[in-house]
Amino acid sequence: MAESNAGDETGRLRLDRRARRRQETTEEILDLATEVMTEHGVNGLTLAEVARRLGVQTPSLYKYFPSIGAVYDALFERAAQQNLDALREGMARGEPGLDSLTTGLEASGRWVLKNQALAQLLFWRPVPNFEPSPAAFAPSKEIAGIQQQAIVEAVTAGQLGPDAFEEAGYMVAILIKGVLTQAMANEPHLDWGKGRYTPLFPKLLKLLPAAYPPART
Amino acid sequence: MAESNAGDETGRLRLDRRARRRQETTEEILDLATEVMTEHGVNGLTLAEVARRLGVQTPSLYKYFPSIGAVYDALFERAAQQNLDALREGMARGEPGLDSLTTGLEASGRWVLKNQALAQLLFWRPVPNFEPSPAAFAPSKEIAGIQQQAIVEAVTAGQLGPDAFEEAGYMVAILIKGVLTQAMANEPHLDWGKGRYTPLFPKLLKLLPAAYPPART
């Protein structure tokens, strides 16, 4: 109570600064963890290696995360959020319906190829005994909803027949995951749009009307 | 030279028996390694755990494999060979062309869903610092050739246009990998033909003629 008379303002600023500094360190830990996963595989992440790169001793990291599982969880959530953002931005660049879905998934694919370690954590679940928390999983659920909404708009616009409601979302997921799996396994150093697989994606999405033909007008 | 007069026949039988016993143990090690990967993930394979399950001390395994990398290599080769066998058998049950390709890839998909740990080793390369040897990779190369051959037959039979030569093999790879990736990530306990993804595979392959329309006759 009687320690410092510097005033409320300075006190709050100091707290804010500390909170901000802590937040920055937390983000840096996650950045370094992503680097380690990129070099040593998703399972090759260790707190010891992150600590070395941060220039700090391993136990210090436990002031920021209670366990390595918590680090994975934060990585999962951040990755899902970034992928969701990429999808949203990409979809905004296209006309509602199949066009928007195409530009959105291409933007999502670009993010995946530039963040392959995070994408593996997100899509393939390669870490035994790690299950993302509900909070970390929330953005992933939103992605599925957004894609289904695009299908609905494509049906409304007459681009797809009404039988697309049930199945087309799964088909779209198959197509984008197939393209990305092949690209990551066989051409991991190429960006989206290069190589043998990702350029085929627009062609694949254009096949959807053949699978779910709209009623002729 | 002058050790035993039991005769050539007995000597050869003894050698054969020893060789057979050694081969059996080798196979058992690979079976147990597959079990461990199924339970603990592909990266969760350790020689210590395999030794425990075999009822033997860890160093004994080094009489059969010089390193854990050699175990991964043998697993990779065996998996690729089994998958190739499944594809061949499945293709033999269909008419040459797209029909054969469909039945073959469905049989391959059935094998994958029943051997998911091996399939991950085969398709996703989740083990850092492990590259399959050329010998282990040979069956995988043959699979690509067989699929391309089926495309050629489909074009010859007039099911696909000639522009399929270049691209359709990659498209087929995208489709089967997409279906399997989604099934393994979201419905790993379901067999082929069940769930939301694998039943869509025939429908997807039937879209190929829409992508590469044959010349009208």
Place this chain on the structure above:
DNA sequence: GTCTATACTCCGATAGAC
């Protein structure tokens, strides 16, 4: 071909001084 013993390296996590 099996064992014991061991060298070596690494990791996650906690306790407690500062």
Place this chain on the structure above:
DNA sequence: GTCTATCGGAGTATAGAC
């Protein structure tokens, strides 16, 4: 919030007796 020290455990691999 950082450090040192430490516990407890795991793994790969080798040496050498039997």
